[in-house]
Amino acid sequence: MSNNGLPEEVEELRIRTRAFIRSVIMEAEPAPGHHLTRAKLVELQVAAKAAGVFAPQVSKEFGGQGVPIQYWSSIFQEIGYSPIGPSVLNCQAPDEGNMHMLSLIGTPAQKETFLRPLANGDVRSCFAMTEPHPGAGSDPDALTTKITRTEGGWLINGEKRFISGAKVADFSIVMARNDAHEDSPAGATMLLVSMKAPGIRLGYDIHTIDRAIEGGHSHVHFEDCFVADDGILGEVGKGFRYAQVRLAPARLTHCMRWLGLARRSLDIALDRIERREMFGSKMKDLGLAQELIAQSVIDIETSDAIINKTATMLHTDSKAGAALSSIAKVHCSESIFKVVDRAIQLCGGDGVSDELPLASYLSEVRPFRIYDGSNETHKWAISKRASKRRAADVEAGEKYLADAEHLS
Numbered sequence: 001m002s003n004n005g006l007p008e009e010v011e012e013l014r015i016r017t018r019a020f021i022r023s024v025i026m027e028a029e030p031a032p033g034h035h036l037t038r039a040k041l042v043e044l045q046v047a048a049k050a051a052g053v054f055a056p057q058v059s060k061e062f063g064g065q066g067v068p069i070q071y072w073s074s075i076f077q078e079i080g081y082s083p084i085g086p087s088v089l090n091c092q093a094p095d096e097g098n099m100h101m102l103s104l105i106g107t108p109a110q111k112e113t114f115l116r117p118l119a120n121g122d123v124r125s126c127f128a129m130t131e132p133h134p135g136a137g138s139d140p141d142a143l144t145t146k147i148t149r150t151e152g153g154w155l156i157n158g159e160k161r162f163i164s165g166a167k168v169a170d171f172s173i174v175m176a177r178n179d180a181h182e183d184s185p186a187g188a189t190m191l192l193v194s195m196k197a198p199g200i201r202l203g204y205d206i207h208t209i210d211r212a213i214e215g216g217h218s219h220v221h222f223e224d225c226f227v228a229d230d231g232i233l234g235e236v237g238k239g240f241r242y243a244q245v246r247l248a249p250a251r252l253t254h255c256m257r258w259l260g261l262a263r264r265s266l267d268i269a270l271d272r273i274e275r276r277e278m279f280g281s282k283m284k285d286l287g288l289a290q291e292l293i294a295q296s297v298i299d300i301e302t303s304d305a306i307i308n309k310t311a312t313m314l315h316t317d318s319k320a321g322a323a324l325s326s327i328a329k330v331h332c333s334e335s336i337f338k339v340v341d342r343a344i345q346l347c348g349g350d351g352v353s354d355e356l357p358l359a360s361y362l363s364e365v366r367p368f369r370i371y372d373g374s375n376e377t378h379k380w381a382i383s384k385r386a387s388k389r390r391a392a393d394v395e396a397g398e399k400y401l402a403d404a405e406h407l408s
């Protein structure tokens, strides 16, 4: 183990990744609000492969670096230090979550057809869950997109929206409702669908304030879209269970990547207050500036701690890890936003201008309080779990601690 608790080979990869991000990737960053050209992305991905830092989360069998989930954070934070790092190193949402799910529940044939080219950066993917009102949004049970049985497969009908990367995706993982069928329960099912399949139609692109994910956040229409039986991911009727397999780690990796960008924001602020002088002193010696810096350091370190605890838990006890991922998601999304916002404040007018990248970072991290389950949905679940846990303890014989005449 190295001094920071990482196995030697993970620490070695972290150091190599850090050097690659800072020497190669940061030099190639486009101006705020712009994307890398496809040619430049490919060029950088070739360099990342040569440097042995590409797809750290993917198993070696599928061309990645094979880092176990409990150590992803240290590497993802280094990658997230640059807003283009995750795309170049192929650990960006939604591909990264799709790769993780395919590796866990894909059949050997699905892994060859979908995971291998995705892991290699040859194709892109999207994840289609959210629907227009009254369909699935915060409440997945409201899912309206349906699959019905047909000869040799299934027909999908429905409409999705906010589907990140749909415009550039080669395939989608689609969540759809199914009736009870033979020995499969009624519920939700995940399907692997080529974006070129007849019956898929891209609708209009929803313009949001973030830019990091190429391919926008489109509407996608399914009109009698045929998927053969071998396109079912996992088993029919178990989609909600699989969604947790995907969403818990996926929301945690968002925390990891965005925490990297929070660290970058803090460094920008620290560099600024080191040189900026006012009222007869350097900014770094003014108490109110120190308060902002200290709060940001505290937010970063507490986020780092809850991410590490959750990642370890996901490795050892996936149910407890999934519950903890709600807490991590709320804490990190709020803390990271505040760190970037404080950095903007410390940089004055430059902070809200294109002179510095901070304003664009704020636009990237703000939607994180909404996607991957809105913070209110998570807080609702966190509170319900806390009540359930306490009621079970009391039921098991623990003393009831709120005795008062009007409650007994």
Ligand SMILES: Cc1cc2nc3c(=O)[nH]c(=O)nc-3n(C[C@H](O)[C@H](O)[C@H](O)COP(=O)(O)OP(=O)(O)OC[C@H]3O[C@@H](n4cnc5c(N)ncnc54)[C@H](O)[C@@H]3O)c2cc1C
Binding pocket: 094, 126, 127, 128, 129, 130, 136, 137, 138, 139, 161, 162, 163, 164, 165, 208, 210, 217, 367, 370, 371, 372, 373, 374, 375, 376, 377, 380
């Ligand atoms: C940038 C971006 C990218 C996205 N990418 C994808 C994608 O790739 N694939 C995909 O399927 N979806 C994607 N989404 C959709 C995202 O998952 C949904 O926006 C999110 O689940 C909320 O659903 P909704 O927008 O329908 O809002 P609603 O369901 O209408 O929720 C609105 C608000 O209700 C509040 N709320 C929620 N639960 C509770 C509660 N229990 N108590 C009180 N208030 C509550 C919250 O404040 C919430 O923001 C993306 C969204 C954004 C913004």
